[in-house]
Structure formats: C-alpha cells, structure tokens
Amino acid sequence: MQGNESTRLVCSILAMDQSCFSYKVCRFCETPVPDDKPAEFICNNRKCAGRRRSSKRLFRLLFSIGTETRVMNVVAFDRAAQVIFGCSAQEFFDFSVLHPCAALGVLRNHGVCVLVHNTVKIASKVLVGELLKATLNTPKRGKAEHLRMTNIVPMSSDFEPVIETLRKVDWS
Numbered sequence: 001m002q003g004n005e006s007t008r009l010v011c012s013i014l015a016m017d018q019s020c021f022s023y024k025v026c027r028f029c030e031t032p033v034p035d036d037k038p039a040e041f042i043c044n045n046r047k048c049a050g051r052r053r054s055s056k057r058l059f060r061l062l063f064s065i066g067t068e069t070r071v072m073n074v075v076a077f078d079r080a081a082q083v084i085f086g087c088s089a090q091e092f093f094d095f096s097v098l099h100p101c102a103a104l105g106v107l108r109n110h111g112v113c114v115l116v117h118n119t120v121k122i123a124s125k126v127l128v129g130e131l132l133k134a135t136l137n138t139p140k141r142g143k144a145e146h147l148r149m150t151n152i153v154p155m156s157s158d159f160e161p162v163i164e165t166l167r168k169v170d171w172s
Contacts, residue, residue, distance in 0.1 A: 016124040017062035022089040057089040086161020
C-alpha cells in the first residue's frame, strides 16, 4: 500500500504482542504521558494550558495477521481494538488490577513500567485464530512501521469479546 491507501480484507489473528497492550494519555487532550506519571499530573499540552489533569489508558495492540497470501504485522489502536475487547483499555486494565490472581507483576523495561498480566496472555490466546474483516491503512506519520487496523468486524457468529471471556474465568 502506498500513500493514504486503505485496503479491506479478511484475515485471521495469528498472534498478539503481550508486552504492551496500552498506553497512558491525558484524559482531556489525549496527549501520551509516561507510564510512571501519577494518576493526576500537570498537562503541558497547549489545549490543557498547564492545568492539573487525570490520565486514562488507550489500546495499542500489535498483531500478526494472516490472509490467503501473506502474513503481516499490524497495529490496532483504541477505537478498533475496543470492538474485539468489548471494553475500553482503562476498563481492561482495571479488571486486571482488580483480579489479584491475574496480575503477574511489574517489570522494568528501559525505565518504563510495564504491567504484565495473565489477562493479557489469556486475551492473546482467545484472539488467536479469530477471523476478522478489517480495514488496513498506511500510517499517517512517515516513521511509523506498521499498517493500522482501523475497522474490525469479527466474522464468527458466536464471537465473544475478550472481556466477556475473562469474566467467565474462575480466578480463585
């Protein structure tokens, strides 16, 4: 794909990167903020003008998908990812934190705090093999390396969002 092209295709999820499923942003202007910022912080974005703001999480999911002819890595950001997760990234994160048996711990990766959860591993396992109709777009920024999945429609009539599957798991 070249320029601002988009392609609609049928694909299957082959894998999901489990290392980083979300990122923090300012709740008001959605400017990314470091994971180690407190829940309330001073946002220096022009829209916020140095006001005290709270943060929220948005999805950033890296998938390997397969079509009839090729395998490729793509990224699904918040709006598209919510379709298959059935909730916001903040709700998914909160669900993971509220289920102590789900949390594996906190890892330090180049100074960035990354939460690793059993819930992310289970989400990955649930999604592998899922057949989707997806729209892929080229990145708007030149330095981005993956195509964007901007529209996702599950093809299975018995598709169940990830959060619904997780709510059925016995965490005891």
